[in-house]
Amino acid sequence: MTTSDIGALIAAAGDHVRHDRTLPAEMYTSAEFFATESRWVFQKSWVPVCRVPDLLAAGAGYTPKVVCGVEVVVTVDEGQRIRVFLNVCRHRGMLLADRPQQGKKLVCGYHRWSYRLDGEPAGLPLVSREVDRARCRLHPVRHETWQGWLFVNLAGDARSLTDEISGLHEVVDDVGLPTMLTAASREFVSTWNWKVMWENYNEFYHHLGTHRDTLEPLLPAATASTLDNHGEAWSCTTVPCTEQYLSMQPLTDHRRTPDMALFSVFPLLCAGWQPGSAFWMEIIPEDVVRHKVVWHLLVPPERMDDPKLETEITRVMDGLGAIHDEDMKSCTLVQRGLSSALNTSGNLTELDKPISQMHRWLVGLLEHLSKDDPSCGGSGRQRSA
Ligand code: FES
Ligand SMILES: [Fe+2]
Structure with a gap:
């Protein structure tokens, strides 16, 4: 795929989004498009790294991550200040912490x-005093914290991020x-596009098919509702938990709204x-059809000393x-359908609202950036401020 092809793909995606069509399949299958996505979407937006309460609980030190x-x-x-580098x-480029x-x-x-933990050089053995120490500071990475x-x-x-x-x-x-602290994590390898x-994670509609015998009776697809995001970089869909679902969840806090x-x-x-716990699915993209998923279970700090917690966590993580596993079967087949020759774009409905919201954001960002980038079929002209 050439750079002008990427520009044409982004233009086509804009047309699809405006007509409630799914994104062009090449956006899920092309290695070249994934490279563009990595450079523009992942690097130019806000991506999660880890949980702050876990970092603070560990005390002064450092944690390497691949983002x-x-x-x-x-x-x-030691003052609990967080920095990212x-x-x-800064000598000859070796990975510092593994x-x-x-x-x-x-x-x-x-x-x-x-x-030092603030990125300043602490010691440069045998190096002349003439060498400018300021040039040897670790390279800082912009960061923000939000909801832990x-x-x-x-x-x-x-x-x-807070404005976005x-x-x-x-x-x-x-x-x-x-x-909330991380009580347990479990990793899965995914051989489909991120x-x-x-898309699978953020809608309840697929409970009708993928989870027909498991989640659908407990969290029915028909009861889900997605909030308006007013064009911002987020989506949120809620569903009322049935009594049966709550009774099966070991970590349920019955004082909270059962949504x-x-x-x-x-x-x-x-x-x-959900009442009593939270979770996040960390997506670590590796290439166009491969990423890691790490499911993290989060619990309030006061639960961490509960002697029953370990048994309850095992039950929750096994259920999750x-x-x-059911989701992975569906995702495998979706990627296969997207990769099939002669595939044409599908149709998004009101039940796919979080997906439409994310697609609009994604394509809007790509259109905005491609206008200024001649390597992507854009004019290369700078926007006026
Ligand atoms: S690469 Fe030489 S000290 Fe790190
Ligand atoms: Fe699912």
């Missing part, structure tokens, strides 16, 4: 350059997310809550794994 192919390291100093030594560790310094294993998640904007030029999702604040405000996973909600901060945060 959309970029190696970063998150540091927490590229996880690359595992989380407590302590006050990062030390490169190659020639022992070391860095640490987000980064790798390109560093996005609008503030202003309407979502009041929706999630009383859920207690900012202090958008197939996102389940799934929400997303576009493009990669997929999260949700069984549902995810």
Whole structure:
């Protein structure tokens, strides 16, 4: 696929979005389009890295993460200040940290350059005093925290995250997310495009088919309702939990409103809550048809010392794994359909509203960026401020 093909694909996607059609299949199958998506969508928007309460609970130290192919390291100093840097030594580029560790310094294993948790060089063994230390600071990565998640904007030029999702604040405000801790995590490998996973996660409509005998009787598709996002970078769909569903959930807090909600901060945060617990599905894109999914179960901090918690967590994670297995079968078949020759675009309905919202955001961002990028069929002219 040439760069002008990418430009044409984005133009076609704009037309599809305006006519409630699904995105062109090449956006799920083309390696070249995935490269564009990585550079523009993942790097220029806000993507989640990890949970802040987990970082703070671990104390001063650092945690390496790979975010959309970029190696970063998150540091927490003794005053609980969080910073994010590229996880690359400023000497000759070796990866600095390969595992989380407590302590006050990062030390490169190659020639022992070391860095403080604020990114300043701490020691450059045998290096002349003439060398400008300021040039040897770790490269900072822009970050913000929201509802307990640490987000980064790798390109560093996005609008503030809180502005991008202003309407979502009041929706999630009383859920207690900012202090919730990760109680368990489970990883799955996915051999389909990340958008197939996102789309599957964010609508309840597929309970009718994929989860016909499991979730549909408990959380019926017909009872779901999606909020208007007013064109912002988020979606949120709620469904009332049936009594039967609540009675089967070991972590249920019966004092809370019996609704389940799934929400997303576009493009990669997929999260949700139900009375007594919350969860997020971390999507780690690797290539056009491969990503990792890590399901994280979040619980309020006061539950962490509960002796029954471990048994309850095992039940929840086993249930979640069984549902995810059902989803994986559907996602495999969706990717196969999208990859089929002669496939044409499908039709989105009001039951696919979160997907329409995400597609509009995605295509809007691509159209905006492609206008200024001659490598993508754009004019290359700068917009006036
Ligand atoms: S590459 Fe890190 S000290 Fe040389
Ligand atoms: Fe599902």
